Each structure stands twice: as C-alpha cells, then as structure tokens.
Amino acid sequence: MNKDLTNKVAIVTGASKGIGVGIAKQLSTAGAKVIVNYASSKADAERVVGEITANGGTAMAIQADVSKATDVKRLFEETNNAFGNIDILVNNAGVFEVASYEASTEDAFHRMFNINVLGTLIASQEAVKHFEGKGGSIINISSVVSKNPEPFVSLYSASKAAVSMLTKASSQELGPKNIRVNSILPGTIHTEGLINLGIEKDSDMLKGLVARVALGRLAKPTDVGDLVVFLSSDEATMITGQEIDISGGMR
Ligand code: NAP
Numbered sequence: 001m002n003k004d005l006t007n008k009v010a011i012v013t014g015a016s017k018g019i020g021v022g023i024a025k026q027l028s029t030a031g032a033k034v035i036v037n038y039a040s041s042k043a044d045a046e047r048v049v050g051e052i053t054a055n056g057g058t059a060m061a062i063q064a065d066v067s068k069a070t071d072v073k074r075l076f077e078e079t080n081n082a083f084g085n086i087d088i089l090v091n092n093a094g095v096f097e098v099a100s101y102e103a104s105t106e107d108a109f110h111r112m113f114n115i116n117v118l119g120t121l122i123a124s125q126e127a128v129k130h131f132e133g134k135g136g137s138i139i140n141i142s143s144v145v146s147k148n149p150e151p152f153v154s155l156y157s158a159s160k161a162a163v164s165m166l167t168k169a170s171s172q173e174l175g176p177k178n179i180r181v182n183s184i185l186p187g188t189i190h191t192e193g194l195i196n197l198g199i200e201k202d203s204d205m206l207k208g209l210v211a212r213v214a215l216g217r218l219a220k221p222t223d224v225g226d227l228v229v230f231l232s233s234d235e236a237t238m239i240t241g242q243e244i245d246i247s248g249g250m251r
Contacts, residue, residue, distance in 0.1 A: 002233070002234065002235070003030055003229050003230060003233040003234075003235060004030065004031055004233070005027060005030040005031045005032040005088075005229065005232060005233060006031035006032075007031070008031070008032040008033070008087040008088055008232070009032065009033050009035075009079065009083045009084060009085060009086045009087050009088070010024075010027045010032045010033070010034050010035065010086075010087065010088035010089070010090065010232070011034075011035040011037060011075065011076070011079055011086060011088070011089050011090065011123075011127075012024045012027065012034060012035065012036060012037060012090045012092055013037045013064075013066050013089075013090065013091055013092050013093035013119070013123060014037060014038070014039070014066070014092045014093030014094065015034075015035075015036040015037055015038065015045065015048060015092065016036065016037075016038035016039075016041040016042075016044035016045035016048060016061075017041060017044055017191065017192040017193070018189070018191030018192050018193055018221060019092055019141065019186065019189055019191055019221045019224050020036075020037075020090075020092040020093070020221075021048050021221055022220060022221020022222040022223070022224055022225040023090050023092055023221065023224055023225040023228050024036050024048060024052065024059065024225070025048075025051070025052060025055075025222065025225060026222055026225025026226055026228065026229050027088070027090075027225065027228060027229060027232070028052045028055070028057030028058070028059060029055070029057070029229075030229045030232075030233070032087075032088065032232075033057075033058040033059070033083045034052060034057065034058070034059040034060075035059070035060055035061075035062050035075070035079045035082075035083070036048045036049050036052075036059055036060065036061045036062070037061075037062055037063075037064055037066070037075060037093065038061060038062075038063055039063070039064075039065050039066075039093070040063075042061070042063065045061035045063075046061050048061070049061045058083070060079075060082055060083070062075050062078050062079065066091075066093045066115060066119030066120075066122070066123055067114040067115045067118050067119045067122075069122050072119075072122050072123050072126050073126060075123075075126075076126045076127070076129075076130055080130065085130065085134070086127065086130040086131070086136065087131075087134075087136050087137065087232075088136065088137050088138075088139070088232045089123060089124065089127040089136070089137070089138045089139070090138075090139045090141070090228055091119065091120040091123055091124065091138065091139070091140045091141060091163075092141040093115060093119055094115060094116045094119075094141060095111060095112055095115050095116065095193075096112070096153065096156045096193060096197070097111070097112065097153075097155070097156060098152050098153060098156075098197055099152060099154075099155070100151075100152055101154045104154055104155050108155055109155050112155050112156055112159045113155075113159050113162070116156075116159040116160065116162075116163060117159050117162045117163060117166070120140055120163050120166055121166060124138050124140075124166070124170060124181070127179075128174065128177070128179060131177065131179050132177070134178070135177060135178030135179055135180075136178075136179050136180075137179070137180050137181075137182075137231060137232045137236075138167075138170070138174075138179065138180070138181045138182075139181075139182055139183070139184060139228050139231050139232065140163050140164075140166065140167050140181070140182070140183040140184070141163075141183070141184055141186070141224070142160045142163045142164045142167070142183040142184065142185050142243065143156075143157075143160040143185055143186060144185045144186065144187050144245060144247045144250055145157040145160060146160035146161040146163065146164045146185060146243075147161075147164075147185070147243075163183060164183050164185075164243050167181050167182060167183040167241065167243065168181075168241045168243075171240040171241030172241065175240055175241075180231075180236070180237075180239065180240040181240055181241065182231050182236075182239060182240060182241070182242045182243075182244065183242070183243045183244070184224060184227055184228065184231075184243075184244050184246055185243055185244065185245045185246065185247065186219060186224055186246050186247060187209075187213065187218070187219065187245075187246070187247025187248060187250035188206075188209045188210075188213075188218050188247075188250070189218055189219050189220070189221060189224070190206065190218055191221065194206075206218075212250050212251045213247065213248040213249060213250050213251075214248060214249025214250075214251070215248035215249055216248075217248065218248070219246055219247065219248055223246060224246060227244060227246055231244075
C-alpha cells in the first residue's frame with residue numbers, strides 16, 4: 001500500500017490561489033496529472049501550472065465557474081481530452097463573506113450557496129459520469145465552522161454545513177459505484193481569501209486565531225494537500241462519508 005498517484009488524473013477546483021494551490025502541488029508530487037481550475041485568475045493559475053511543471057509534474061489550467069453547469073461540463077470534457085479518464089475531484093473552490101446575521105444579504109446567500117454548495121453538487125455529478133465503471137474519489141473542502149459556527153459567518157457556516165451533508169449523503173448512494181466521498185474541515189489558513197477580508201500576516205486578529213490552535217500554528221495549504229493525497233490513495237480505500245478536521249485542534 002502506498003500514496004503513489006501515478007497515472008491518476010485529478011481536477012482541483014479553485015486552484016489558482018490559497019489552499020487549492022497546496023492541494024494541486026501535493027497531488028502532483030504524488031504523481032497525479034493535475035487540472036488547475038480557476039474562475040478569473042488566469043495568470044495565477046498559469047503560474048501554479050508553471051511551478052508544477054518546473055518540478056517535473058504534469059498540469060494544465062482550465063477556466064470554469066463551478067456554479068455554472070455548462071462550464072463544469074466543459075471542464076471535465078477538456079480534462080478528459082488532455083489527460084484521459086478522471087480519478088479524483090477536489091471541490092475546493094469557495095467564497096466566504098463576513099457579516100452580522102441581520103446584515104446578511106440575499107446576494108451574499110446566493111453567491112456563497114451557488115459557488116460553495118451548487119458548485120460542489122454539479123461538479124460531483126459530472127465526476128460521477130466520468131468515474132462510471134471504475135470508481136473514483138471526491139473530496140470536498142468544507143470548514144470547521146460547518147460544525148462549530150462562529151459569529152458573523154452564518155451564511156458561510158450554513159453553506160459549509162450543506163457541503164458536509166452532501167458529502168455524507170452522496171457517499172451512501174455512490175459507495176456501490178466504488179466512489180468515495182469525504183470532506184476536509186480546515187480551521188484558519190492564511191490565504192489570499194483571508195487577506196481580502198483584511199486579515200494581514202502579522203495582524204492581532206491572526207495572532208488571536210493562532211492562539212486558539214492547540215498545535216500553536218496555522219495549517220498550510222500543503223497540509224490540506226497531504227490529506228487529499230492520503231484520501232485519494234490506496235491507503236484510504238475503506239474511508240468514505242467522513243469529515244476530517246485539519247485545524248490543529250482549533251478551539
Ligand atoms: P481563496 O484564497 O480566496 O481562493 C479561492 C479560489 O477559489 C481561487 O482559486 C478562486 O479562483 C476560486 N474560485 C472562486 N470562485 C470560483 C468559481 N465560481 N469557480 C471556480 N473557482 C472559483 O480561498 P482559500 O482560503 O484558499 O479557500 C479555499 C477553500 O477552503 C474554500 O472552499 C474555503 O471555503 C475553504 N476554507 C478556507 C479556510 C481558510 O482559512 N482559508 C478555512 C476553512 C475552509 P479565482 O481567483 O480565479 O476567482
């Protein structure tokens with residue numbers, strides 16, 4: 001048994017930035033051919049592809065908005081044309097917004113549920129078509145707030161709770177097709193997404209978040225990537241329907 005993913009083909013949604021970059025790089029290091037999906041950040045996605053290929057890996061950037069079914073269908077078709085049969089889907093693309101419960105808007109609801117939840121659903125449905133007859137692995141990036149909600153992220157927490165339940169529910173239906181579905185629950189990871197919320201590297205807010213982690217540090221995107229590699233590998237063939245916390249013991 002090992003974590004070798006040679007000849008496997010993986011799609012990582014939202015891999016132009018943040019956690020998706022760490023996932024794409026670790027999958028490539030394990031031998032997989034990787035699709036670096038992005039919505040609008042073409043240059044970032046191409047830089048990630050460049051870094052993977054410079055390291056001896058195989059990768060390609062493909063634009064697709066995961067909340068649009070036609071884009072997702074094209075993402076899988078282009079992947080299949082370039083690299084052949086798809087084995088691994090990582091539903092990482094996601095957006096988060098901070099607002100009080102009373103100030104949470106319909107627009108924010110639709111944005112977060114369309115990308116985080118509907119995007120996970122339609123990409124997974126497309127993956128199932130491509131996995132038909134041979135099985136595969138779907139890994140959804142949820143969040144610790146799906147279980148332990150924090151103030152000012154009600155809609156985001158609700159969207160990630162939906163992702164976690166899609167994971168568990170779909171694993172029951174897809175098990176007989178040898179398709180495993182698991183979710184990973186990061187705590188805080190300092191990505192572009194957090195910087196966009198104004199959480200800078202040496203800020204008091206970030207130090208406060210680190211202080212809540214039993215291991216005394218924030219996880220890195222590659223830590224999530226290592227867990228994705230394990231869950232995609234032959235070492236995890238009996239693991240499905242699980243939610244795995246990778247927060248370092250966040251309180
Ligand atoms: P990030 O730095 O903001 O990066 C988001 C990525 O998602 C980008 O590559 C972005 O591509 C892509 N994306 C956004 N909307 C998309 C769409 N409609 N279609 C396709 N791609 C889209 O975010 P992150 O912090 O790495 O978070 C990644 C995932 O981890 C999310 O699901 C998030 O909820 C989850 N998470 C993050 C944390 C954390 O502390 N960072 C904690 C728990 C869970 P473009 O740049 O092209 O738009």
